[in-house]
Amino acid sequence: MSVVVDAPRVEHHREPLGIGERMPRLSWIVSSAPSDWRQTAYRVDVERDSATESFEIESGEQVLVAWPAAPLGSRDVATVRIAVRGADGAWSAASAPTTLEAGLLEPSDWIARPVGAMRNENPQSDERRPSLVRGEFEARADLVRARLYATAHGLYEAVLNGERIGDDTLSPGWTVYGTRLRYYTYDVTGFVRPGANAIGAWLGDGWYRGRLGWRGGFRNLYGTDQSFLGQLELTYADGTREVVATDHSWRTAASPILHSGIYDGEDYDARQEQPGWSTPGFDDAGWEIAQERHRDPATLVAPTAPPVRCTEEVRPVEVLTGPSGSRILDFGQNLVGRVRLRVSGEAGATVTLRTAEVMQDGEIYTRPLRTARSADNYTLAGREIEEWEPRFTFHGFRYVEVSGWPGDLDADVAAGALVARVYHTDLERTGWFESSDPALNRLHQNVLWGMRGNFVDIPTDCPQRDERVGWTGDIQVFGPTAATLYDVSGMLSGWLRDVENEQLPDGTVPWYVPVIPADKMWTPLRPGAAWGDVATLLPWTLYERFGDTGVLRAQFDSARRWVDLIERIAGPSRLWNSGFQLGDWLDPAAPPNDPADARTDRYLVATAYFAKSARTVARMAEVLGLGAEAARYDTLADEVASAFAAEYVSDDGTMTSDAQTAYALALQFDLLTDPRMRDAAASRLAQLVHEAGNRIATGFVGTPLVSDALSANGHVSTAYDLLLERECPSWLYQVEQGATTVWERWDSLLPDGTVNPGQMTSFNHYALGAVADWMHRVIAGLAPASPGYRKIRFAPRPGGGLTSASARQLTPYGEAAIAWRIEGAELRVEVRVPVGSEAVLDLVGAGEETVASGLHSRTVPLAG
Known part of the structure; x- marks a missing residue:
């Protein structure tokens, strides 16, 4: 071979x-x-x-x-x-x-200036009309290369000679614009013609100056202008280069988009279109001269991840009629994106699309959206066929109420007139899981769909209500699962640069990044365990899964400063037992309107994370060759672990918070060094699970840990009992209720079919889906044994009545895979090890075996 x-x-x-x-x-x-x-x-x-x-x-x-x-x-x-x-x-x-x-690597490469409208606008008004901008240029016939470098204050879609440039959307995305404004590079060689050409852009407010935040939100958080920055560079056969740059020679006019917002949707009047506006020779005498805006080319950065794109189209599975006579499309899947319509009707007729994740009493239920309007309006021009999709918004939805439809909605839907287009950062899929249990497979799909819907340029908490921000705690707990399902290395390492940019001088890591104003609970910024620990734990996750020492090097100072801050707060006691904490957020026992009121002491959580982050910084320093730093943080981690045990653990291994999350933290963060104490804690954890009827009793902090705490400490069967429970609260309760994504609350939908009354009730959050990583590593049995899967561990632990399971992982070395099935009293296992890796095959009852690259099959007696 x-x-x-x-x-x-x-x-x-x-x-x-x-x-x-x-x-x-x-x-x-x-x-x-x-x-x-x-x-x-x-x-x-x-x-x-x-x-x-x-x-x-x-x-x-x-x-x-x-x-x-x-x-x-x-x-x-x-x-x-x-x-x-x-x-x-x-x-x-x-x-x-x-x-x-x-790309353009030097600030001096940029001669373009942002250009936009000069219209007077009320900076706090919803009535802020998006703009079009355009310019014209001449090109020679001997063109060999053309590149457009583009970004915006707001959002943009570029056009050249009447054709859309690129398939990205919501560009340039959401970063800490004052320090990092992404630009994108487009190969437009095939779009430029000899002679006259026209270039332009659609503009929208986006995150830059649109409404963001809770309870009505804020506007103009990054600036008041809506402007496009484009630099088209034309290279000819003789080596000469001409630059066409946005400047005061460009012109601008009002767009047919009447209003556009991330939360509120888009209103479009096709009667106000200007045909040919982005083609050469268009008469723009009535357009305004574009106003040049301030630019800081030092902030312009190339992307580290793919852009947001449409990755799939979903057609409705049913057209419903509500008690009020409303017509509602059910797409069969809670997804994130926009609806594209094809419609015929009279000029001036308006089609309205209102989105929702759930229905109640036969109608779409919008209370969980809070103040997000989440609706799109299209006013027809009266052409024979009109096709439209919003440009600068996105919605989280399964159901769409359609009003004002001028035709036969049922027949038109059957003909494909309304299609949901799924949008998210176009990451490469890397992880797959299947089992003999259809409910587990549906749970895995729910996790996958929830991740897709919440990886829209940044890792958000939810994609539908007036929030959609990059909560640090959510991605901290979900990071291992995210890194299993998709190649998130470029996206999350880029986002971590913004985490450091937003980190306060004293080391405080914000609750969400980028930071926006909010109510007094989140402002001013305060350090909080599990959320701030994203600075240490997420870089380490990326290193473990992708073998990237560069992310450790880039983030080490940020991670160290976070731990140093907590060391100062804790003082000589080494206990983080003061200040504002969210603790085990959304413990199912917490009251609907006080999700931080968990069974586990929030300061126990904080001190456990202090120990974990200190240890992680020590490991980062070790990888980077910083021996003295490694020793210092190892010593600190030992001191915190000792203080934790003295404060929260009794001599018999029980804990002051006799709760699942407390034991899971102590076990998974290696805070119990005495094997006798570990055994006692694991036994008590298993007992608590059974006493709860195998129903879940953990929130955001405990959920990613509890299954491993059980399975790694002699209680695999209990971990299966917990996973496979179907009564509320449990993972499969959501599946039994028809969920197609993971919910924010274990009981976002109550057993009686009504929506949880809490103000935070999302049906698309990924945090509680962190169990999927355990499903890959323990049920299927595929995990990295060294950074980047250079060494792989195949250690399946069948249970729960499953008769088969499999997982595939696209590692940096190639595809690794495992499939096992039970036949009679035997376990048959097949594994694939990519070239460049080796693997440890650990089958219960057969011991450990090291295998080289290639395909390997084993049959062993079924344990137990």
């Missing part, structure tokens, strides 16, 4: 166009090789400016290896191929090529 190397990957980019790294790291997968083959060296061929350099490196590494050539400059293009050598000294053929291209 020959050795085959796939085309290399550049950093964490799916499409390495317009990248921001001067020396991008490279990774590759050896997709085919003889059994037991091992890489001993690799060669990187880098072609630049028609010259090729080759670099041979003696190393077995193939994930995020250093760029060997000279640093990239702005606009530089390089084509990279990889060859590898085995122990026999033979080189493989070179891989297929990957072509990468740098």
Whole structure:
């Protein structure tokens, strides 16, 4: 068998166009090789400016290896191929090529200025009309390359000669704009014509100046202007480059979009369209001269992750009629996106689409949306066929109430006239799970859909109500599951840069990032356990799952400053027992309107996280070669663990908070070093689960930990009992109630079919879905045993009456997989180990065995 190397990957980019790294790291997968083959060296061929350099490196590494050539400059293009050598000294053929291209890396590269309307607007009004901007230019016939570098204050969609540029949406996304404003790079070579051309953009408020926040929210949080910044660079055959940049020569007019907002939806009047506005020769004499706005090119950064895109279309499964006569589309799936319509009717007729996640009493139920209008209005122009989809908003919904439809709604829906388009950051899927239990498979799908709907540029808490912010605690607990299901390495490492940008000088990590004003509960910023610990635990998760030491290096100072802050707060006692804490948020025993009132002492939670973060910073320092720092934080973690045990753990292993979350924290954060105490705590945890009728008794903090605390300490069967319970509260209660995503509350929908009365009642939150990572690692039995899956652990633990399970994982080294099934009294297991990795196969009753890359099958007597 020959050795085959796939085309290399550049950093964490799916499409390495317009990248921001001067020396991008490279990774590759050896997709085919003889059994037991091992890489001993690799060669990187880098072609630049028609010259090729080759670099041979003696190393077995193939994930995020250093760029060997000279640093990239702005606009530089390089084509990279990889060859590898085995122990026999033979080189493989070179891989297929990957072509990468740098963006604009220097502030001085930017000559464009943001341009927008000069209209006087009430800065606090809903009646702020979005704008169009346009300009014209001439191009020569010998064009060889054209690149558009674009961003906005607000949101934009670029057009060139009447054609939409790119398939991204909600660009440039949501960052801490004052320090990081993303720009995107588009290859528009095929759009530019010899002679006259026109370029323009649609604009919307977005997060930059739209309404954000609770209880009515705030506007203009980042600025008052709505403007487009575009720099089109034309390169000709003789090497000359011309730049077409936004400036005062551009013109602007009101858009047919009458209103657009993240929370409130979009209103569009097709009668006010201006056909041909983005084509050359259009008469824009009636348009205003665009006003140039302030720019700071030092804040412009290239993206580290894919943009938000439409990844799927979903058609309604049923058209319902409510008691009021309302017509309601049921899409069969709670999703995030927008509805595209195709409609015929008289000019001036308006179609209204109102969205909701649930129904109650036969009608869409919008109370959980709070003040989010979540509605779109389309006024027809009277053409034979009109097609429309909102541009600058998104909704979380399963149901859509349609009013004003001018045709036969039932027939038109059957013909595809209304389709839900699913939008989220276009991450690569990496993890799959199946089992013999359809309810567990549906739970896994619910977790997957919930993640998709809440990874809309940033990791949000919910996608439907007047909130949709990047809660740090939610992604901290869900990070391992996110990193299993999708390649989140680029997206979350980029978001962590904003976490550090928003971190206060004293080390306080905000509750959500980017930070926006809120009520007195969240403002001013205060340190809080589990939420602030995202600064330590999420970088470590990305390192464990993707083998990226770079994220540790980038975030180490942020992580260290967080732990140093808690050390100062705790003082010599090493107990974090003061201040505002959310504790085990949304414990099912907490009152509907006081979700922090959990069974577990919030300061027990805080001190446990203090110990965990101190230990994690020590491990980060160790990886980075910072020996003295590693020793210091290890000592601190030991001191906190000792203080925790003295304060919260009795001699018999019981805890002052006799609750599932307390024991799960103590066990999973290694705060009980005495094996006798660990056994006692695990036994008490299992007893608590059974005393509760196997119903869940944990909130955001305990839920990601409780299953592992049981299964890792001799109580696998109890972990299955907890997972497979169907009475409220439980994971499968939600499934039994028809959930298609994971809920914010265990009982967001009450057993009587009514919606929970709490003010926070979302039907699409991912935090409680963190159990999916346990399903992959313990039920199927596939987990990383060293960073980046260089070593894999296959350790399935069948139970709960399951007769089969499987998991696949696209690791940085290639696909790893496991499938097991029970046949009679035997367990049959098949595993796949990618080239470059090795694995430990740990089957109950058979001991541990190390296996090399390739396919392996084992049959062992069924344990128990």
